[in-house]
Amino acid sequence: MMKNWLAAGAFALTAGMTATAAQAQTTTVPGEQVGLATGAPLPEGVYALNTFVYRSPDAPTVVSPVDVAVNIPVLVWATPWVPLGGRIELLVAPPTVFAFGRSSGPTGIKDLSINVGTFVGGIWAFDLGGNFGVSVLGGVYLNDLNGDRGVLVQNNGAFVGAPVLTQLASNTYRAGIAASYTGDNWNITANLTGNFYDSPGRFDGNNTFGTRGPFVISDSLNLDLTATKKFDLFNEGKAKFEFGAIGYGTVNVGSNANIVGRQGRFALGGLVGYDFGLFTAQAYVARDVVTQARFVDATGRSRDIENTEGWFRIIVPLYSPAPAPAPAPIVRKY
Known part of the structure; x- marks a missing residue:
């Protein structure tokens, strides 16, 4: 059952935080799907999960004035419909991004939260046999309905x-494909995610701070990789x-990447998890090993802005249909 619970969390969907222009632009957070058997179809039922990530950059506060966190609640309905042998799974996710000022002084950045466009989408997942599975995803982050600008303010106002x-100035259209092997308590999964934007994008309504747009937005590709094993x-x-x-990592793609600036990063780390029965918990930590984000230190040397990220996830199966009762024995009297 553990692999099914992990698959339930396959689509913990949210927005990436790009507090500086040096980060690759993506609405789907890189790494949000690692540890999950995203290619495996779910048994029929309803599943809930919550994924939380906290990112801290290795750079001076003048370059990276905030730490960033994202909370991703997801509800997944694995429907009884299996056209062509693939289960249809429907999901909704209303994520929130947080920024925490790294300096407590009057010129430090005040903490804030940002309302991200709710994601609605669907998955078509196939069991290929031999513990192999594949899935495809399609959906949209409804940023035009509830995407927030986000305004940075100092502690002194x-x-x-x-x-x-x-990127929240445009709806984000998302497509993905995943493949998983789940035999012998392994979870070996690769998940490729594409984010596509209406560019240039604009925020609706009044703009007190001149934040309406238009904004040139670059498409992106994310890759999440998992190789874990369960033990008794x-x-x-x-x-x-x-x-x-x-x-996991991300990179800007498409013609607009030349305007916005081609940026990317890739991180490596480790994961631990435990099946408590009623729910499953996972925690993982990763650090950038490749990044194009850079800053110039006090000595004039150019250095990488490397991020360390800590993640925590809870996966809870809420409902599954009762198994069909065994047929009553036929008793004949002669």
């Missing part, structure tokens, strides 16, 4: 800048502990 997430460490008769390696 002075305006710093806006918008924080220019205490001879309980069930593999409950999970350990393994993860990796």
Whole structure:
């Protein structure tokens, strides 16, 4: 069942935080799908999960004045419909982005939260046999309905800048494909996600700080990789502990990437998880090993802006249809 619970969280969908222009632009957060068997179809039922990530950059506060967090609640309905053998799964996710000022002084950035466009979408997932599965995803972040500009303000009330997430000026159209192997308690998964934008994009309504647009927005590709295995460490008769390696990254693509600036990053890390029965918990940490974001230090040397990210996830199966009762025996009397 653990692999099914992991697949339930396959589409923890949210927005990426790009507090500086040096980060690759993507609405789907790189790494939000690692640790999940995203290619495996779910059993019929309803599943809930919540994924939380906290990012801290290795750079002076003048370059990276905030730490960033994203909270991603997701509800997934694995329907009874299986056209051509692939299960249809419907989902909704209303994520929120947070920024926390790294300096407590009067010129430090005041904490803020940003309302991201709710994601609605669907998945078509196939069991290919031999513990292999593939899935395809399509959907949209409805940024035109509830995407927030995000306004940076100092602790003393002075305006710093806006918008924080220019990509929320356009609906984000998302497509993805995933493949998973889940045999012998392994989860080996690769997930490729594309974000596509109406560019240039504009925020609706009045713009006190001149933040309406238009904004040139670049498409992006994300890759999430997982190689974990579950173990029965205490001879309980069930593999409950999970350990393994993860990796994820993003890069800007398309003609607008030349205007916005081609940027990308890739991180590596490790994951641990435990099946508590009623729910499953996972935690993982990763650090950038490749990045195009840079800054110049006090000595005039150019250095990479490397991020360390900590993640925590809870996966809960809420409902599954009751198994069909066994047929009553036929009794004949002669």
